[in-house]
Amino acid sequence: MGYYDDFEETKPKRKTGGNMTSWIAVALVSAVIGSGTTLVIVPKLINANVIEVNGNSASNHNATTTGGTSVGSVSNMSVNVNTGITEAVNKVKPAIVGVSNLQKQKDFFGRTKATDSEVGTGSGVLFDKKGYIITNNHVVDGADEIEVAFADGKHIKAKVLGTDFYTDLAVLKVDENDVKDITPAVLGNSESLNPGEPAIAIGNPLGAKFAQTVTVGVISALNRELPVTDEQSGQEVFSMNVIQTDAAINPGNSGGALVNINGEVIGINSAKISSSGVEGIGFSIPISEAQPIIQQLIDNGKIDRPVMGITPVNLAEFPAKQRPDVPVETGVVLYEVSDYAKKAGLARGDVITKIDDVQVDDQIALRKALYKKKPGDKIKVEYYRGQDKKSLEMTLGKQGDVK
Template sequence: MTMNYNKQKQKTTYWRGIFSGLVGALVLGLTFLLIGYGFNYRVQPVHSQEQPLSSTDFENTITSVVDKTRDAVVTVSNYQNQQNLQNALPFPYNQFQNQEDSQGQEQGQDGGIDLDKFDSQQVLTATGSGVVYKVDGKTAYIVTNHHVIDGADSVEVTMANGDTLEAKIVGSDSLSDLAVLSIDASKVTQTIEFAKSEDVKVGNIAIAIGSPIGSEYASSVTQGIVSGLDRQEQVDSDGDGNPDWEMTVLQTDAAINPGNSGGALVNSQGKLIGINSSKLADETIEGMGFAIPADDVAKIAQELEENGQIVRPQLGVSMYDLSAISLNSRQEVLKLDENTTDGAIVVEVVAGSAAEEAGLQQYDVITKVNDTDITDSQSLKKALYDYKVGDTITVTYLREGKQATAKITLKAPNNQTNTMQGSQN
């Protein structure tokens, strides 16, 4: 009896061991499986982050930006007095002036068109775009291009919803090609925030909003990218046919057409990265538009609000580019060596000017302003305009081939008109 009991006990122990081993293996396997799953779960990237932006996402970005900004972009109309209205009217209306009808009566009398009463009326001379960037109490401020409102006797602004308001020119500046207008704020529903120019990168989305060709196409939207930064554009601010300023602009391939001038170029967040100002127009060129960077716009707009004009410092000299004169003149008249080709020649010193007080003389060749090299008259202007009236700068110049320096405290000009090549500053 004792032996049989022991055998039965051994059998029971044996099966318990097998069962325990199976359970242990199962638990161990599940443990490794769960650990492995958890590890994979933690380290695997989220699937959506691996996918490119879908067309739907891209479209939603564009439409969201347009919804956020479009009502802040307006049409700007430039009206000017027209004394000889018949020259501005289309055929056949321009034929009525001083013509006799079949009964010997001059048109304009007894049922004809009397153009005399139109003599002092204003006609639409130009249209462009503008951007509402600020509301202060009952007044809203719009930035546009100077060339859009240049010569205007009155200006009207048409909102995106079609409401037309009279606008006041707060200030305008030809060199920066910017102007600020003000309107009644009661019709304004949106403003656009300025981006920081340092955050703008080549390849960023660029969305242009404006009124190409005219108000008929108001609130038109085109899309592209930022194609380039710090492009240099020649500006003829006085209309003499010679460039007298070099403007720094950003380049975009978003379609820019006549009428887009003064309109918004915004990024994918709906912030203003530039004011559209110009394009290269040629049958061999496509997609090269330019905008004034947001930092420059914000700075100029603020000063125009405060002063109505941009007060730039002047040395009080007339200048000429050293590179524009012959080698013989550089050597014989200015006493320079043959390797000196860059600089701005002082042609004339204005009496009582900062330059005269500092001792600059005719035929001095300015080569530096502080640490900035001066290559020509334009670069001298650009260097000076980084400073304010009252700032003191160090000017390096050559006099009969010998280098010298002068400390000059900058003054305000008597007026804002510059003549260039020879250029005055």
């Protein structure tokens, strides 16, 4: 009958005489030994802080007393919740803001309304006493005005200093007097992260109603590739390197902070996979990769990316009859070549397969290799012209200057 044998209703017959006397004697001896052991061990456990005794336990007990003996006493227990996570959250939370995208709307007759309407919301991170705020490009895209909401309920207008489509980053600016009482978030180092360590997401999921929501998880993986798609063509044009986390990231969290246990911002939350049946897969832009972009947006209002002066097409996309006669299956075909690229030695129909030591299988790989450089840098280009493998060195130009 297993563990329930003690509760069976069939009772054994009692035995009388010497056996009962022996049983009582054994019970009394056991009780004495147990009480003595308790008297010796319990004080030691209390001194070692294994057992905590509340100094006001007498007033906190809820007990029935009979002849000086407390029966069924219950004492209150205090628990310290000031954990590493709450400390990290308290450091960063004041610097997390809501971001509203305001755009001009037209009425039924096509007339522009007097006031702007909110068409989208997101989050942002104040990271400098001068009033600089990081957010996502897609949060502010198309805005006529940007409004920022702080933890204390204050709403102020913000200026968009610059945006970058490829990295989905944007920098806003508010008057430094409006943030003089707020401690900016500290930007950490995302290059030292390890899968499994705590990750804390802070932002405004679903808008102001759930402002400054905190969700907790771990770093699920590093160096994930997230496609960047051109909305007009629907084609993938770039691939972002992102942090994967299972800390819940929902619409409105975009632009908010991913924080480590030290209360440092290690990523800017950007997206989540929302397919049916998929949970716990969110993505954040590594802060160490974001910082150079952020600084350029502050300094120049845009990103000056290097260019080669070419129009590339993926070799794999060419129909078999139109493919260049080259001994490789992947690479980028130079569909158009500017005078700048011609002077470097490139020609229409060449197939680039490497930039420096980086394999170039398609346009995305080419852009990723180039966007790690800056205008004026020299690169080594490996390419095929027909069956001949060639290489050359060229200086990267500045976007807008190369024709």
